[in-house]
Amino acid sequence: MSNLTVGLAIIGGLLLAAVVAHGAWTSRRNTPRQASTEESDTLPPGGYDEAFTGTERNEPTFDPLPIGAEGGAHSDADGGNLIDPMLGKLPAPEKKPGLDALIDVIANIALDNHVSGEAAIAAMPPTRRAGSKPFAVEGLNEATRQWETPENGAWYEAFQAGVQLANRTGALNEIEYSEFVMKAQAFADTINGTPDFPEMLDEVARGRELDQFASSHDAQLSFTLRARSAAWSPGYVHQNAARLGFVAGVIPGRMVLSSAEPGLPPLLGLSFDTQAAMAEDPAQSAIREVTLSLDVPQVYRTEQPFVRMREAAQILAEGMDGVITDDNGHMLQPEAMDVIGADLEKLYDTLDARDLSAGSVLARRLFS
Template sequence: MSNLQIGLAIIGGLVLAAVVAYNAWITRQNAPRTARERPAPLPAADAADPVADVGERMVDPLAGRIDPVLDADLADTVPAALADALPDAAMPARREPAVALERRPGLDALIDVIAPITPEAEVSGDAVLAALPSTRRVGSKPFAVEGLSAVGEWEPPRPGQRYRQLQAGVQLANRAGALNDIEFSEFVVKTQAFADVLSAAVEFPDMRAEVARARELDAFAGDHDAQLGFTLRARRAAWSPGYVAQNAARQGFVAGALPGRMVLAGSQPGQAPVLSLTFDPQAAMADDPEQSALREVTLSLEVTHVPRSEQPFVQLRQAAQALAQAMDGVVTDDAGQPLSDDAMDRIGADLEALYDALDARDLSAGSPQARRLFS
């Protein structure tokens, strides 16, 4: 073999090696980023963190507790968490914190039709519970019965208690719309049947006035219902679910009950999550989630469910910007347009006006009444 042939063979080998190396580099760049690429430890737990006493080890993210819900009827609709969706190294052990259940908000004339019920004689809580209708809904609206306790407070009927006054109520409006004539009539029938079992007299308000009130409240709710979301999009390399979860955990997010959902807990027990972070649940449930490629995640704020005192928009903005910097992403609106600081400032000003309007109507964001109305 001549020197020329040897030289050409060497050059060819080098070119082939360079092509293989380049293809490997391109593959590496396009592969989803995984949690193992950033093994830096999570920050030390803050004493104010409601879940700070839980260790920072890495475990399955979908074994967490169910998100806080407003009433027991809604809780039945939340599916159980699916296990083994991500590898053990994908997420920290912290979970959406277990919280003491807040007392279910009582009937309120601001958002409920209320019918007073007067038994002929004092009745036991056990009798009241036995007489309750099988369902706690009238059409699409929640239905409830309360008794006046010995200390003068309205409460859900309890065994062992005795009541001389009762009241039944149905919600005037929710996201399904305003209470209509048919639903009001169903409320009357259901309440009258309950009262008859207890040999009690019931007084119903005027249907026309209550239906008109329901329509007005529904119109107000429709004009002031706000659910704000930012989309975080990958600039270059995609992300794995574990990589997203690891970076979100550094911003205080914990695993929710559903695949592809994390939440930022509020500062008070029983409070709705301040923010939620969601991504494709199919990616979270894949056989090998670390090979799933995510190119976007969504940060959401249920404005009417979170108290103004939590500064939720400030937290939303900070979380979005911090995640974008850490994950090499860009914050956009639903249409994919990047959100500038000026655009975010305008959104913040609009939200302040919304909070003012809700306060003026005694439906402050995060209040029990607002959470019931906007549900």
């Protein structure tokens, strides 16, 4: 065998080895990062990669909504501790949401005689909506002198029916107002009551004004966390987010950071591709981006939700080798987040001045 032949054979072997090595490197690079087995003792049944398709967890009532209103993201400057369930002092627990003239049309219903809770409940309409707006009936409890949803065993000396003036579907319109009148009148007739309805045009106009205010002060914010190189598996995302207190939600591909107060909406949401979460082999599902979201009007200002959102994004980006961007894919620098945080503080002040403080019962009802 000539020296040329030997040389060509060596070169061919080296090229083949290089191709094989490059293929192996590419395969490793394209394989989604997996959850660490070091934390296997804390895995849910089936492991992290099955956390989204296994046993359901109870999630606070909160429907994910379109993200990006009011510029996409807002921020405050100083980071907090995500592991700590509370930052600052939470407001005292509020009473069960009831009718309020600030955001509801209210029709008083006078009675000739007191009415039992059982009779009032039997007279209720089958649905609690007028069009897309919540409808409610409250009674003045004879014993407690408090307005409440009718209950068995109680007696009531007056009632009031109400419909919400606006929500995220828009302002109350004439058709919805008419449906409200029909439902309230039917209830009043059944209990021998006499309703007193406000003027429709005045209330519809009030609804439009409230809707205009709400639409211009409704902030639903998001950060996008994008992988720098290797993609992530659902289990890898779940494991990293779980370290910050996030838990799997009811919807596959969604996690939430729950409020310290039971029954309130979650502080933050984290979501990624639902199909990846529901794949037959989630470990092989490649996720290249996740979204952190905050529904500003739904969360108390004292919880510092944006501070925690910002900190969560930074910790996840460092731990998962990702970058933080806005909805358009532009990297978010700390200076931009500081500006956004200042804007958010102004928004909080505006909501406070209107008696619709973020996280309050009225704010949660209006921005829903």
